[in-house]
Amino acid sequence: MRAPLDVAIIGAGVAGLAAATLLTRAGHRVVVHERFETSRPLGSGLMQPTGLAALDRLGLRGSIEALGARIGRLHGITERGGTIFDLLYADLAPEFYAIGIHRAALHGELWAAFARSGAALETGRLIVDIEARADGRSSLQDEDGRSGPGFDLVIDASGARSRFRPLVSQAAAQDFSYGAVWAAVPDIGIADGQLAQRYVAARIMIGYLPVGRALPGGPPLAALFWSLKPGDYPQWRDGFEPWREQIVKLWPALAPVVAGLTSPDDLTLATYVHYTARKPFKGALALIGDSAHATSPQLGQGANNGLLDALALADALASCTDVPSALARYAQVRRAHVRFYQLASRVMTPFFQSDSGTLALVRDLTFDRAAKSPYLRRHMLHTLAGLKTGILTHRLPSDLAGDSAVGFDQAANAAI
Structure with missing residues (x-):
């Protein structure tokens, strides 16, 4: 123009x-x-x-x-230790990764x-x-x-x-039935290079994501989050001490982080x-x-x-x-x-x-089980990396960040 x-x-x-x-x-x-x-x-x-x-x-x-913090892996397990996700960006292409920020x-x-x-x-x-x-x-x-x-x-x-x-x-x-409470906490190194999650059915999801520094020269931080229905937020606040015990029981390595959370006001409710x-x-x-x-x-x-x-x-x-x-x-x-x-x-x-x-x-x-199929794993990785444009189609990051109707390199796209 x-x-x-x-x-x-x-x-x-x-x-x-x-x-x-x-x-x-x-x-x-x-x-x-x-x-x-x-x-x-x-x-x-x-x-x-x-x-x-x-x-x-x-x-x-x-x-x-x-x-930020370089993230190469998404790893999610159940409370019994069963694997749900174990996806590596590098399995898609060696130069692929995310940044926790x-x-x-x-x-x-x-x-x-x-x-x-x-x-x-x-x-x-x-x-x-x-x-x-x-x-x-x-x-x-x-x-x-x-x-x-x-x-x-x-x-x-x-x-x-x-x-x-x-x-x-x-x-x-439309409101989602679940949101989350989250906090920026000191990164204690329990999930270097990965977004780590723990699940109890679909009612509880705990996440830990290294996010680097909020400001240049600041301390390394991580994001800690816990699934929560917004309507249950007052009850969660009232039961803050039992919740601290529950989260450590589900994920013992979080104990040093949880020890630093002394009030429900240390976490923020997010709704979606x-x-x-x-x-x-x-x-x-x-x-x-x-x-x-x-x-x-x-x-x-x-x-x-x-x-x-x-x-x-x-x-x-x-x-x-x-x-x-x-x-x-x-x-x-x-x-x-x-x-x-x-x-x-x-x-x-x-x-x-x-x-x-x-x-x-x-x-x-x-x-x-699906992720063990090379074909399905590739589709999972395309989805994770933000590349999908349809059930069976995807684009390169550079294509999606430019004018996606011109300069489409089919050969390069097929390589990932």
């Missing part, structure tokens, strides 16, 4: 900051609107090979890898890139509506009823609880919703990241897919001559990848977070 656009981005999370940086670098006039005066990055996760390829395009891969570290690097780009920022203003103007542009209205200037394009990156989805689709977000926009735009409003496709973190793709959305939208705006065709292009580029992971997350989550004893038994009896 030759003429620079006036672009409003709602939300200064992973997807919003990435989009703002990319579009400002491309010459557009960008204003990010963030409801909080100061950023509040919470949580942690995995940067998959796809997310690392996206960070490479942003020029941030090196700094993220320096802060604290959200503060990821946000900090994206924020620094955003600040260097020169994009504008408005904080402390809650946007509640988007108004169409007579001139074809859109204005943002805040909770005090004030409207600002017009924009050629509005990008909703406000997250999983976005209030702007009804402007695009009548589909409703499932939402997929059939078409992530309408008019000059585009949804990216969790605003467009929220789900549980079971497959570890959230931040990665937000970065891929930002890149796809920026590429579409660069290659198309007008906003409508660019948004259609963005939706087309992301459709297959998003559709697969939304479906896979919806199908897989109950095997690990639900009250179903049947699903847990099926998981215990079949998942590890």
Whole structure:
């Protein structure tokens, strides 16, 4: 697109900051609107090979890898020691791995890139509506009823609880029955280089993920999480001491970590919703990241897919001559990848977070056996690494982090 656009981005999370940086670098006039005066990055996760390829395009891969912890293995067992998962990224390709990262570290690097780009920022203003103007542009209205200037394009990156989805689709977000409590804890080295999990049926899932440092020079950290129904959170708080005994009994190596958790306030409750926009735009409003496709973190793709959305939208705006065709292009580029992971997350989550004893038994009896088949193991690894675009199809990280409709190297794709 030759003429620079006036672009409003709602939300200064992973997807919003990435989009703002990319579009400002491309010459557009960008204003990010963030409801909080100061950023509040919470949580942690995995940067998959796809997310690392996206960070490479942003020029941030090196700094993220320096802060995070390299992860080469997903290892999950039952309370009786039976293997559910034992997957190595390197079995897919020697150069493949993930990075465990604290959200503060990821946000900090994206924020620094955003600040260097020169994009504008408005904080402390809650946007509640988007108004169409007579001139074809859109204005943002805040909770005090004030409207600002017009924009050629509005990008909703406000997250999983976005209030702007009804402007695009009548589909409703659905709450998952399970969430989790989690904490950033000192990394005591019990799961170096791996995401380790323990399961009791599908009712209990404990996870330990090394995530590196939240800040340069900080201590090595890990993410500890425990599955929990949000409705059971008050009961969990009241039974905090028995819970500490329970988690150590299930995973004795966690004892030093649990000893440092002295109050339920040391952990944070996370809740999850499932939402997929059939078409992530309408008019000059585009949804990216969790605003467009929220789900549980079971497959570890959230931040990665937000970065891929930002890149796809920026590429579409660069290659198309007008906003409508660019948004259609963005939706087309992301459709297959998003559709697969939304479906896979919806199908897989109950095997690990639900009250179903049947699903847990099926998981215990079949998942590890399936992984012993080279063909099925490869599909599992493609799914883990974020590469799948369909039941039988996948793409290279570099393809997914670029314009996925051009430059497709079938031979290279077949090699993995």
